[in-house]
Amino acid sequence: MNESRAKKKLLSVLGALAAGALTLSMAACSGATESAAGGTADDSENSTIVIGADDGTEAHWAILKDKLAEEGIELEVRTINDGVQLNQGVQDGELDVNLFQHLIFLSQFNVNNGGTLVPVGATAVYPLAIYSEEYTAVEDLPEGATVAVPNNPTNLARALLNLQRAGLVELKDGGSSLSTPDDIVSSSVEVLPVDANQTVTALKDGSAQAAIVNNTQAQKGGLGDDLIIFKEDLDDPELAPYINAFVVREDQKDDPRWAALLEAYHSTEVEASVTELNQGNLQFKADWSAEDLQAELADLEDQLRATQ
Numbered sequence: 001m002n003e004s005r006a007k008k009k010l011l012s013v014l015g016a017l018a019a020g021a022l023t024l025s026m027a028a029c030s031g032a033t034e035s036a037a038g039g040t041a042d043d044s045e046n047s048t049i050v051i052g053a054d055d056g057t058e059a060h061w062a063i064l065k066d067k068l069a070e071e072g073i074e075l076e077v078r079t080i081n082d083g084v085q086l087n088q089g090v091q092d093g094e095l096d097v098n099l100f101q102h103l104i105f106l107s108q109f110n111v112n113n114g115g116t117l118v119p120v121g122a123t124a125v126y127p128l129a130i131y132s133e134e135y136t137a138v139e140d141l142p143e144g145a146t147v148a149v150p151n152n153p154t155n156l157a158r159a160l161l162n163l164q165r166a167g168l169v170e171l172k173d174g175g176s177s178l179s180t181p182d183d184i185v186s187s188s189v190e191v192l193p194v195d196a197n198q199t200v201t202a203l204k205d206g207s208a209q210a211a212i213v214n215n216t217q218a219q220k221g222g223l224g225d226d227l228i229i230f231k232e233d234l235d236d237p238e239l240a241p242y243i244n245a246f247v248v249r250e251d252q253k254d255d256p257r258w259a260a261l262l263e264a265y266h267s268t269e270v271e272a273s274v275t276e277l278n279q280g281n282l283q284f285k286a287d288w289s290a291e292d293l294q295a296e297l298a299d300l301e302d303q304l305r306a307t308q
Contacts, residue, residue: 050076051078051098052079052090052095052097052100054100058277059273060277067269073261083109084113086101087117091249093249096248100244101245103240103297104154104241106247106297107304111304117248117249118297119246120245120247121258121261122243124244124284127231127232127281128155128212129218129230130166130210130211131210131212131223135210135229144189145189147208149163150199151195151196156193157175157179160184160191163189165232166230168187170184171183178304189210196214197217200213200223203221204221210229240296243285246261266284
């Protein structure tokens with residue numbers, strides 16, 4: 001082989017090696033871009049959402065799974081009955097997201113447990129109504145009637161505000177989402193805090209003439225809307241702390257999968273199933289942005305820290 005031909009062959013080999021290296025480099029860059037964007041349908045880690053809920057057997061979860069599958073996302077629903085565990089699971093990374101709580105509950109978890117959880121989308125607000133089997137209107141409750149209220153801090157304050165709206169109690173400085181029975185300055189009824197699971201029992205065994213019962217307990221206890229003697233106005237801006245939300249760890253809040261999750265949840269089919277489950281007792285809050293929810297949460301956390 002003469003010198004000229006040898007040089008040409010060497011240049012040809014070097015050119016092929018350079019082209020191969022360039023191709024590998026471009027492929028690596030392409031893979032990094034897809035990962036940073038949240039992955040593709042072929043990326044098993046980023047195309048699966050593990051969500052925690054207090055009841056993953058409800059019908060709307062199956063519909064939601066099908067909706068997300070159309071977008072190449074697999075939804076895995078895990079049922080966990082304890083609210084703190086549901087939040088700790090997200091905090092520890094065992095869950096990607098959870099759905100079970102309103103903002104005031106979330107604020108208390110973050111402040112009391114050093115959490116860094118944030119809402120990324122709203123679902124709905126549910127009523128906390130006053131029920132009675134003996135009376136058909138709030139005005140009919142006799143002086144000194146006993147009203148059972150849930151004793152967990154988040155719903156206790158809300159129950160007291162409801163009693164105030166119903167004209168049954170007056171709270172110091174108008175009350176707040178942190179009010180306690182100590183803030184009652186006047187009352188025409190006897191307020192009886194009990195475990196939330198016992199509010200229906202107190203009503204049915206006669207130890208209370210009325211009770212404030214959350215929507216879930218009312219359904220489980222067989223309380224129909226015909227027994228409601230006072231219901232909140234779900235358009236009231238003061239109910240913002242009680243909006244339910246999808247919650248993630250703060251460093252995951254910009255993951256693009258949450259947009260797909262929210263769109264699927266607020267589809268006609270899923271909303272219809274959730275509405276049927278709750279017998280129409282809810283109001284969807286899809287118009288609340290993640291930024292709005294996070295600002296509300298920050299304000300609630302500031303209020304809570306100020307009391308400690």
